[in-house]
Amino acid sequence: MLWQPGLDHAGISTQMVVERQLAQAGGNESRRSLGREKFLERVWSWKAESGGTINEQFKRLGASCDWSRARFTMDDGLSDAVRKVFVQLHKEGLIYRDKRLVNWDPHF
Numbered sequence: 001m002l003w004q005p006g007l008d009h010a011g012i013s014t015q016m017v018v019e020r021q022l023a024q025a026g027g028n029e030s031r032r033s034l035g036r037e038k039f040l041e042r043v044w045s046w047k048a049e050s051g052g053t054i055n056e057q058f059k060r061l062g063a064s065c066d067w068s069r070a071r072f073t074m075d076d077g078l079s080d081a082v083r084k085v086f087v088q089l090h091k092e093g094l095i096y097r098d099k100r101l102v103n104w105d106p107h108f
Helices: 011-024 036-060 078-091
Strands: none
Touching: 011 036
16 A cells, blocks of 8 residues: 655645744834745745645654655656646536635634
8 A cells, every 4th residue: 555645735735834924023114025936935935844844754753654655745747637637626616716715714
């Protein structure tokens, strides 16, 4: 049996962590002032640090994954697959898009 390790991008919580880091730095930088590309660079940097920590914790616990196959939802190719599935689910009426997310408040 194959246990393929993978990490979810946890978009909302990741955004919150990076925005909190920017605020704690004390400067005038924010997600909006940085712009999309620079903010994404910060997110990827944090993911590299955090994702490595999570995988190392699994390894210390003795997880016998095939670590060479580790994936992340935003990896090239995999991100395309995720998008394709979401579009298909939307076309089938199984998920929908609205003006706000009901079950999550990123401020709190």
